[in-house]
Amino acid sequence: MREADLDELLRIERAAYPYPWTQGNFRDCLKAGYSCWVGEIEGKSAGYWIMMNVVDEGHILNCCIAPQWQRQGLGRQLMAHLFQVARGHNTRELFLEVRLSNEPAKRLYTNLGFDFIGQRRGYYPTDNGREDALVMRLAL
Ligand SMILES: CC(C)(COP(=O)(O)OP(=O)(O)OC[C@H]1O[C@@H](n2cnc3c(N)ncnc32)[C@H](O)[C@@H]1OP(=O)(O)O)[C@@H](O)C(=O)NCCC(=O)NCCS
Numbered sequence: 001m002r003e004a005d006l007d008e009l010l011r012i013e014r015a016a017y018p019y020p021w022t023q024g025n026f027r028d029c030l031k032a033g034y035s036c037w038v039g040e041i042e043g044k045s046a047g048y049w050i051m052m053n054v055v056d057e058g059h060i061l062n063c064c065i066a067p068q069w070q071r072q073g074l075g076r077q078l079m080a081h082l083f084q085v086a087r088g089h090n091t092r093e094l095f096l097e098v099r100l101s102n103e104p105a106k107r108l109y110t111n112l113g114f115d116f117i118g119q120r121r122g123y124y125p126t127d128n129g130r131e132d133a134l135v136m137r138l139a140l
Contacts, residue, residue, distance in 0.1 A: 001036035003027070008045045009038065012066045019125055021062065026050075029061065035085050039065075039078050047074050049082050051094075058086045060096040063105075075108050082085060083140065091140055097133040099124050106134070114138045 001009070006026050013020040029036055035051040035058075047065035051058045086094060097120065098105045100123045114136040119121065122130030 001026075001030060001038045001050075003030065005038055005045060005048075008109060009048055012045060012047070012064060014094070015067050016064050018127075028041075034061070035082075036083065036088075037078070037085070039074060039081075041069065047078050049078050051082060051086065053080040053086075053089050053091060056090055056092040058082075058089065058094045058096060070104070076112070079112055086140060095136045096136050097123065098136060100132045101136055109136050109138075112138065 006023055009026060009054045010020070010023055013026075017101045023053070026036075029050050035049075035053065037049055039044050039047040045066070049063040050061045051061075052061055063075070063078065065078070065081070065134075071103075083094075094114070096109065096114070098109065100119075106125050115138070118135035120133040120135060124131045125134035
């Protein structure tokens, strides 16, 4: 992921999430040196993921597939790449948070071997209040 990708990635982010990240969120991740990768199809961004590495832990901060490319195996493919990059950093455990109501993401992650290890109350905004996050973990 490069600064030049951000306009395209923001379009995907806004189409895919009810409460999307801002350009500043992406910029901060690039500046901080997190692992930030884009999956392209015929030269166009189709998805991306961002992981923060802390010693031997990897925290997945974003993983997103453009709506028109969803349900075609791309999420699984990008996560396989993430695992490969994480192993290269000697990461032993991966963590992420997911909205309680986000069934597609929960299915993707449980299929990949993530377990539910906790719940953060009112972690995400919703149109009429707050929603819990489920915390998931995978031992690599
Ligand atoms: C979650 C997300 C990344 C999945 O990506 P994807 O490319 O559509 O997923 P894949 O096609 O690789 O599917 C992998 C598995 O995920 C699950 N899955 C994906 N979409 C699903 C859906 N709409 N309903 C139920 N399960 C779904 C399935 O278990 C699927 O395996 P299967 O096809 O063998 O049944 C994608 O829906 C997305 O970007 N959503 C918006 C952003 C988001 O919520 N990101 C996660 C934040 S924690």
